[in-house]
Amino acid sequence: AQTVTQSQPEMSVQEAETVTLSCTYDTSESNYYLFWYKQPPSRQMILVIRQEAYKQQNATENRFSVNFQKAAKSFSLKISDSQLGDTAMYFCAFSSLNAGGTSYGKLTFGQGTILTVHP
Amino acid sequence: ETGVTQTPRHLVMGMTNKKSLKCEQHLGHNAMYWYKQSAKKPLELMFVYNFKEQTENNSVPSRFSPECPNSSHLFLHLHTLQPEDSALYLCASIHSAKGANTGELFFGEGSRLTVL
Numbered sequence: 001a002q003t004v005t006q007s008q009p010e011m012s013v014q015e016a017e018t019v020t021l022s023c024t025y026d027t028s029e030s031n032y033y034l035f036w037y038k039q040p041p042s043r044q045m046i047l048v049i050r051q052e053a054y055k056q057q058n059a060t061e062n063r064f065s066v067n068f069q070k071a072a073k074s075f076s077l078k079i080s081d082s083q084l085g086d087t088a089m090y091f092c093a094f095s096s097l098n099a100g101g102t103s104y105g106k107l108t109f110g111q112g113t114i115l116t117v118h119p
Numbered sequence: 120e121t122g123v124t125q126t127p128r129h130l131v132m133g134m135t136n137k138k139s140l141k142c143e144q145h146l147g148h149n150a151m152y153w154y155k156q157s158a159k160k161p162l163e164l165m166f167v168y169n170f171k172e173q174t175e176n177n178s179v180p181s182r183f184s185p186e187c188p189n190s191s192h193l194f195l196h197l198h199t200l201q202p203e204d205s206a207l208y209l210c211a212s213i214h215s216a217k218g219a220n221t222g223e224l225f226f227g228e229g230s231r232l233t234v235l
Binding site for chain 1: 123150152159160161162164167175209211213221222223224226227228229
């Protein structure tokens with residue numbers, strides 16, 4: 001079974017600064033997806049960024065980027081130029097792939113990190 | 120219409136009540152999920168439905184009974200719940216097809232359940 005660990009229950013950052021959220025995972029599989037999801041207060045969870053394990057290049061989405069270290073089983077999220085709207089709980093998640101190379105959609109989530117962006 | 124809609128958003132019930140949570144997705148997806156989100160715990164997968172068929176029951180107590188009448192609708196029937204069942208229940212969907220799956224789950228806003 002896979003496990004996902006987020007060791008930072010809470011983080012805070014000043015607006016316009018950069019913050020990094022940590023995530024480690026454990027799996028014996030060689031191909032999988034990793035995700036960061038964002039859950040704003042009282043709003044639905046949305047995907048921030050996705051990484052395919054077979055790709056060595058780190059994923060980026062505008063101000064969001066990841067540092068994917070496959071050997072170390074580490075998957076951190078960097079948020080640059082933090083904005084007040086980034087205040088949310090962030091979840092790291094793992095997805096196994098089926099024989100066809102697609103996701104079952106059964107994600108294993110970490111405990112979450114509450115990020116607060118201060119003006 | 121938002122992608123995944125859950126009703127009610129808030130529900131308070133006694134331990135002897137029977138209630139239902141509803142989820143509807145307008146994305147044309149064919150797989151739907153119930154997750155439980157409790158404070159300070161990772162999200163827990165409860166049930167998985169693919170093409171209306173239940174493909175996974177993650178050791179969920181029988182007081183939770185899912186129903187999936189079609190690929191767009193998912194229900195969670197609740198009966199004789201316990202206070203520890205109080206949580207945010209999230210519905211999610213995905214297009215589960217070979218070669219056409221990014222792995223991205225689309226979530227509803229959740230139903231906040233309080234069991235007294």
